[in-house]
Amino acid sequence: xxxxxxxxxxxxxxxxxxxxxxxxxxxxxxxxxxxxxxxxxxxxxxxxxxxxxxxxxxxxxxxxxxxxxxxxxxxxxxxxxxxxxxxxxxxxxxxxxxxxxxxxxxxxxxxxxxxxxxxxxxxxxxxxxxxxxxxxxxxxxxxxxxxxxxxxxxxxxxxxxxxxxxxxxxxxxxxxxxxxxxxxxxxxxxxxxxxxxxxxxxxxxxxxxxxxxxxxxxxxxxxxxxxxxxxxxxxxxxxxxxxxxxxxxxxxxxxxxxxxxxxxxxxxxxxxxxxxxxxxxxxxxxxxxxxxxxxxxxxxxxxxxxxxxxxxxxxxxxxxxxxxxxxxxxxxxxxxxxxxxxxxxxxxxxxxxxxxxxxxxxxxxxxxxxxxxxxxxxxxxxxxxxxxxxxxxxxxxxxxxxxxxxxxxxxxxxxxxxxxxxxxxxxxxxxxxxxxxxxxxxxxxxxxxxxxxxxxxxxxxxxxxxxxxxxxxxxxxxxxxxxxxxxxxxxxxxxxxxxxxxxxxxxxxxxxxxxxxxxxxxxxxxxxxxxxxxxxxxxxxxxxxxxxxxxxxxxxxxxxxxxxxxxxxxxxxxxxxxxxxxxxxxxxxxxxxxxxxxxxxxxxxxxxxxxxxxxxxxxxxxxxxxxxxxxxxxxxxxxxxxxxxxxxxxxxxxxxxxxxxxxxxxxxxxxxxxxxxxxxxxxxxxxxxxxxxxxxxxxxxxxxxxxxxxxxxxxxxxxxxxxxxxxxxxxxxxxxxxxxxxxxxxxxxxxxxxx
Amino acid sequence: xxxxxxxxxxxxxxxxxxxxxxxxxxxxxxxxxxxxxxxxxxxxxxxxxxxxxxxxxxxxxxxxxxxxxxxxxxxxxxxxxxxxxxxxxxxxxxxxxxxxxxxxxxxxxxxxxxxxxxxxxxxxxxxxxxxxxxxxxxxxxxxxxxxxxxxxxxxxxx
Numbered sequence: 001x002x003x004x005x006x007x008x009x010x011x012x013x014x015x016x017x018x019x020x021x022x023x024x025x026x027x028x029x030x031x032x033x034x035x036x037x038x039x040x041x042x043x044x045x046x047x048x049x050x051x052x053x054x055x056x057x058x059x060x061x062x063x064x065x066x067x068x069x070x071x072x073x074x075x076x077x078x079x080x081x082x083x084x085x086x087x088x089x090x091x092x093x094x095x096x097x098x099x100x101x102x103x104x105x106x107x108x109x110x111x112x113x114x115x116x117x118x119x120x121x122x123x124x125x126x127x128x129x130x131x132x133x134x135x136x137x138x139x140x141x142x143x144x145x146x147x148x149x150x151x152x153x154x155x156x157x158x159x160x161x162x163x164x165x166x167x168x169x170x171x172x173x174x175x176x177x178x179x180x181x182x183x184x185x186x187x188x189x190x191x192x193x194x195x196x197x198x199x200x201x202x203x204x205x206x207x208x209x210x211x212x213x214x215x216x217x218x219x220x221x222x223x224x225x226x227x228x229x230x231x232x233x234x235x236x237x238x239x240x241x242x243x244x245x246x247x248x249x250x251x252x253x254x255x256x257x258x259x260x261x262x263x264x265x266x267x268x269x270x271x272x273x274x275x276x277x278x279x280x281x282x283x284x285x286x287x288x289x290x291x292x293x294x295x296x297x298x299x300x301x302x303x304x305x306x307x308x309x310x311x312x313x314x315x316x317x318x319x320x321x322x323x324x325x326x327x328x329x330x331x332x333x334x335x336x337x338x339x340x341x342x343x344x345x346x347x348x349x350x351x352x353x354x355x356x357x358x359x360x361x362x363x364x365x366x367x368x369x370x371x372x373x374x375x376x377x378x379x380x381x382x383x384x385x386x387x388x389x390x391x392x393x394x395x396x397x398x399x400x401x402x403x404x405x406x407x408x409x410x411x412x413x414x415x416x417x418x419x420x421x422x423x424x425x426x427x428x429x430x431x432x433x434x435x436x437x438x439x440x441x442x443x444x445x446x447x448x449x450x451x452x453x454x455x456x457x458x459x460x461x462x463x464x465x466x467x468x469x470x471x472x473x474x475x476x477x478x479x480x481x482x483x484x485x486x487x488x489x490x491x492x493x494x495x496x497x498x499x500x501x502x503x504x505x506x507x508x509x510x511x512x513x514x515x516x517x518x519x520x521x522x523x524x525x526x527x528x529x530x531x532x533x534x535x536x537x538x539x540x541x542x543x544x545x546x547x548x549x550x551x552x553x554x555x556x557x558x559x560x561x562x563x564x565x566x567x568x569x570x571x572x573x574x575x576x577x578x579x580x581x582x583x584x585x586x587x588x589x590x591x592x593x594x595x596x597x598x599x600x601x602x603x604x605x606x607x608x609x610x611x612x613x614x615x616x617x618x619x620x621x622x623x624x625x626x627x628x629x630x631x632x633x634x635x636x637x638x639x640x641x642x643x644x645x646x647x648x649x650x651x652x653x654x655x656x657x658x659x660x661x662x663x664x665x666x667x668x669x670x671x672x673x674x675x676x677x678x679x680x681x682x683x684x685x686x687x688x689x690x691x692x693x694x695x696x697x698x699x700x701x702x703x704x705x706x707x708x709x710x711x712x713x714x715x716x717x718x719x720x721x722x723x724x725x726x727x728x729x730x731x732x733x734x735x736x737x738x739x740x741x742x743x744x745x746x747x748x749x750x751x752x753x754x755x
Numbered sequence: 756x757x758x759x760x761x762x763x764x765x766x767x768x769x770x771x772x773x774x775x776x777x778x779x780x781x782x783x784x785x786x787x788x789x790x791x792x793x794x795x796x797x798x799x800x801x802x803x804x805x806x807x808x809x810x811x812x813x814x815x816x817x818x819x820x821x822x823x824x825x826x827x828x829x830x831x832x833x834x835x836x837x838x839x840x841x842x843x844x845x846x847x848x849x850x851x852x853x854x855x856x857x858x859x860x861x862x863x864x865x866x867x868x869x870x871x872x873x874x875x876x877x878x879x880x881x882x883x884x885x886x887x888x889x890x891x892x893x894x895x896x897x898x899x900x901x902x903x904x905x906x907x908x909x910x911x912x913x
Contacts (some may be wrong), residue, residue: 009853011851011857012850014858015850015858016850017858018855018857018858018861019847019850019858019862019865020795020833020834020837020842020862021792021793021795021832021861021862022793022834023858024792025795025859026787027792027795027796028792058891110776110779150782159756190893191891191895192859193803193857193859193891193892193893194795194857194859240857242795242857242858243856243857243859243893244857245893273799274797274798274799274803355863429803451894467857468857468858469856470856572891635853639853639856639894639896639899640856642895642896642899643895644895646895646897646898647893647895669798669800670797670798670800670803671800675893676895676897677888677890677891678885678888678890678897679888681884681897681898681901685898748857
């Protein structure tokens with residue numbers, strides 16, 4: 001009998017490999033005879049490609065091919081997770097800074113780099129769309145050709161999609177206090193330390209693809225569709241990503257590499273530089289106009305929200321980012337009346353995609369800052385105004401949809417006490433608190449297969465990508481408890497579509513719930529088989545055999561699962577195979593296609609000290625509390641939560657992609673784009689979990705890896721306001737921005753109607 | 756055509772003699788020519804620390820040193836700090852304290868931590884933060900890394 005794994009901080013599967021450098025990321029793999037690919041782009045965002053002269057590059061020794069869109073099938077194939085809008089290489093014009101116009105394939109990476117510099121591209125810069133205002137202006141150029149858009153009135157605009165959510169009659173709703181403001185959330189980049197990359201072999205009519213992709217089965221489907229192949233002819237091997245954060249969800253250059261592998265009949269490899277990774281994906285920026293109505297005593301009366309999210313040149317999954325986050329645009333509160341108009345706008349910028357929090361940090365920045373503005377105007381405490389409006393468990397958040405699924409006030413109280421809410425403060429210090437909810441995955445499905453081998457050891461097959469969240473460890477912990485197998489006798493196989501059963505995706509903090517439940521289901525399948533074998537062995541009825549904590553009880557006799565297996569299967573040996581599924585299907589007419597499987601709720605609180613001479617903010621205390629349902633591995637929950645918190649500090653304090661007048665990223669790369677370092681770590685960072693076993697995952701768990709990034713910015717900004725009196729509605733709160741606000745005496749500039 | 760130049764390096768206690776093109780970095784040689792892929796590449800401009808190795812007793816970014824500059828020197832990479840199958844106390848503490856998420860920055864981070872503790876076995880928290888400040892971790896594991904290093908420091912005799 002092994003000690004229970006669930007709820008213990010079992011050591012990370014793959015940890016040894018990661019601390020010794022033996023973990024093989026995609027760039028660490030080598031294929032025999034592989035060629036090196038370098039992308040060629042031009043030095044502005046939108047331009048008409050006048051000519052591409054590849055002769056000098058082709059003439060260089062070691063160059064195998066130089067490919068432009070002219071060398072591809074015509075019309076040039078397009079792909080994307082929702083819209084097939086992204087061409088394999090730029091066709092006719094470039095639409096964002098860094099969009100590849102050509103690709104060089106060479107015998108070494110140095111030759112590829114030199115040859116890429118020899119590709120001569122004549123181009124004519126064209127007027128372009130880089131801002132929300134420009135994207136909304138009907139006189140602006142169109143980012144995507146109307147004939148390539150799906151039919152509809154929006155096809156001849158730069159609006160990819162527009163959705164209105166809401167309930168109640170806004171026109172008939174009165175409030176004692178109405179606060180109206182505009183908030184900006186900038187472009188930020190994922191900055192996974194592992195740059196993007198992939199390798200492809202063209203073989204036996206199909207492809208083998210190595211890509212650290214979050215959704216291997218989506219990549220397989222997209223490639224099979226592009227090349228008109230059966231799924232069996234596209235094998236995707238997904239080495240563990242070296243950080244992904246949403247940026248590695250969807251295909252980027254894998255389709256191009258497939259063409260290059262086919263053209264050259266050699267294995268091909270593309271590893272982007274960090275600068276190229278910056279140009280491959282980013283977070284969707286947002287401008288949010290919001291009117292919030294409150295009663296005199298601080299109760300919410302209504303929210304009237306207009307969100308404009310600026311996507312890049314191709315939609316990727318960003319339309320979903322906009323709809324999913326804005327659907328919960330009123331946050332975790334009881335909101336009697338709401339209207340949320342959310343637009344996804346195309347622009348000539350880096351294609352944005354999923355990024356930890358999936359749009360919620362953007363909407364929470366506006367919403368939670370409004371709560372603080374109301375609190376200030378009404379003379380109510382920032383903690384109290386949240387507690388009085390927070391939905392209690394079972395109360396509506398979006399009327400008619402899943403109600404509040406946690407005791408959220410417990411998280412808020414915990415955060416308040418941990419940050420020392422209400423205690424005296426030093427001069428120029430302040431505290432802030434904020435809350436956020438994000439919808440977990442809605443629809444989806446995960447399958448798992450588990451093999452209980454003859455000696456009692458177990459192999460788990462799961463299509464999840466272990467990108468830092470530690471999914472392998474969680475899965476092994478579940479199986480250890482359910483089948484009574486010591487954790488060190490469990491192997492977890494992932495990341496190969498020719499081996500593991502289908503999983504929709506690794507995103508939305510879904511894997512513990514979706515794949516965890518599939519694994520639990522597979523364990524139940526094996527348990528039933530073991531009970532049947534035990535009943536047969538002992539000549540008793542199935543109902544007389546129970547499995548408790550991984551042990552088999554035949555009436556009062558207890559044996560282990562391997563003992564039953566060995567006694568039953570005997571000399572010929574063999575194994576038991578269990579299959580498990582978690583499946584949530586579409587709901588017709590639901591704005592998100594399905595209801596949230598769970599909410600990820602977080603409360604974040606800060607104490608900061610501001611140097612009013614420099615605008616520099618010191619983080620004295622940073623507290624994050626998540627409603628985890630059940631922390632299956634508390635250490636991993638804390639790691640994830642701290643990681644999300646630090647990433648949130650990045651977009652709050654320092655990170656923003658800066659575009660110049662030609663749409664070039666001005667701060668491209670690690671020298672000019674700052675992310676938090678060890679020196680930016682708060683003086684005190686603490687994270688707590690509220691566990692009421694009220695989630696839909698195994699043992700009452702919920703997903704947890706995004707919570708602490710949801711409301712970092714508003715909690716931080718609120719603390720800065722208390723410390724200095726200034727109110728800032730644009731991120732990030734760099735020392736310069738804080739210093740200017742203090743110099744200008746930028747007090748609360750809300751438009752206020754008070755009845 | 757540029758000629759390759761002969762280079763002699765001691766890497767993890769083994770002598771390597773080879774010819775290398777003069778523009779190749781020490782990182783290129785370690786990863787591409789010698790197959791020592793434990794040292795990772797991210798920014799290639801000396802900002803992220805993923806390629807941290809020890810060279811003649813100093814902690815360096817292998818992306819910033821040409822292989823021919825390293826000629827005659829002694830390099831320790833992540834592969835060379837513990838025998839196969841074993842871990843140093845720092846590596847063990849990183850796992851014990853939950854400092855490892857995706858793991859891509861970790862080899863470089865471990866090399867910086869080892870260097871810090873070799874020079875200063877009992878660093879203050881401020882000194883540890885400074886010692887790791889050249890290594891970026893996007894998973895945000897810094898808090899746990901500080902705890903791990905502190906635990907190793909406490910174990911060692913003052």
